[in-house]
Amino acid sequence: MKTAPLTESAAPGTDDAPLLEVRDLSVCYRTGRAASWRRTDTPVVDRVSFDVRPGETLGLVGESGSGKSTIGRTILRLVDPVSGTITFDGREVTAFGRSTPLSYRRDVQAVFQDPASSLNPRHIVRDAITGPLRRHGRGSRKEREEAAAEAFHMVGLNPALLTRYPMELSGGQRQRVAIARAIALKPRLVICDEAVSALDVSTQSQIVNLLADLQESTGVSFLFITHDLRLVRHISQRVAVLQHGRLVEFADTEQLFRTTRQPYTRRLLAAIPATDPEGREHRRARRAAHRKAPNTT
Template identity: 55%
Template sequence: MSEQTSTPRPAVTGSGPRTAPALLSVEHLTVRYRLGRGMTGRARTLTAVRDVGFTIGGGRTLGLVGESGSGKSTIGRAILRLAPVSEGRIVFDGQDTAAFGRRTPLSFNRDVQVVFQDPMSSLNPRQTIAATIGQALTRHRPLSGLERDREVTHALDRVGLSGYHSDRYPHELSGGQRQRVAIARALAPRPRLIVCDEPVSALDVSTQSQVINLLMELQRELGVSYLFIAHDLEVVRHISDEIGVLHHGRLVESGPAERVYRTPEHPYTQTLLASTLVANPARQAERTARRRRLGADA
């Protein structure tokens, strides 16, 4: 993450009492997957997430960071009702999502959207950009053809794309442009929460900064909340109000973003930070030395 192109958020000083209830509350979440039966005939399970809890307020961002396999994407999928909740609760706007049963209400699908890591996989290659965004609009809002076209143009303008991009197909756009389209599609239903699942990890450093800054601008403008999932603590620090660090499915550290970034308490968080590459040679040398010390102490 380029330090020159994105300004970190001001530190949050303590949790303190909040007058408004949390938009999203994850309580003692455990997610297990069935793996079938082993040689002895006993059922086997994989516990991907263990007793994780956090809250996200309106217009706030929680960054979940951890290496591959830490469980962070599984948490995002559980919130989206794409992964099983084995134990615990996920409460959105005061309602336990388990009460929905098997069929997810359209209102929840409108209020909770997602931006995936690879827009080339999440965008329909056979649809123009206008059709992709228009489909997201008309699913949740009754619009005439003219109104839909105006909304598509407005959605593209909001994410920094021109109107002529609407007639193009995903393969005709750059990676950064495709991710902007994915963001525009997620914003089209006017959601209250967006799960951003590794949204910049496939982009180059310069484009990462542009997309991060865009997400922050949109949050200031629209008041949308983010669950921002990534493996890079340097990236997460720039967009998040608070950070949660996952290791082997457990939340090992959480707190205000600047506190977790500057004075990490858990050894795993310290290792993550020491492993992050930065543009400043002096700071990079310092992190390399810290990583060696941590390795020696392990």
């Protein structure tokens, strides 16, 4: 069993060449008045290291403010790191400079939490797929529209919905469109940032299964960022746990859920509400005792 500390590579399991490698990544947010001379940099991600293998789903979990989304945004180059390196398929992403190579934009895609805001309300949803295809020089206009229909088919959406506006679709359908957009470019890594958190339970399970199916058929890797440990157990092979911007545990899912000794992870696991009312008084008493004990973190 492997637990913290994890500043060095502590990737459990076999030694596949990783697709994405994050080393000692630190990110700061600037706080203080925008135009003031005296600005302070607040660290939100502190020397985090992990890797994602080809065809793998890595769960990145943590509570709000743990820096999990910031890590995803840094990999997507929406935020600049302060130090550390990100390597994708042998190329150093952090050394790209101002412009990002198109090939990286093709290989790494994202599905965000709120499908209502991640689709342009003024465009029909097909544009969300054909726009990037055009930028990447894929085919003629007609071929791109066919590719959009194909992507819709893959995510289980009726092609009749291609010409609808996002407002006309349900939350689950919008999230399927967002996934269709992400996979249309045939990426190798998709960052799913709370991608199913805003969905209802019955829709959520549909989308989670869809992601698993896509992974099986295309071999894409997922970095699944979420606060929901129950979901992580279902879909990821390995889990990285963050607390206050630091990686506290990085382990195989089964191992982590069964035998972790890491106090913070244990606290997280203990807080998951069970779906069976049996034994809840006991659980409550245990939590109460735990809270009275001196704070472990």
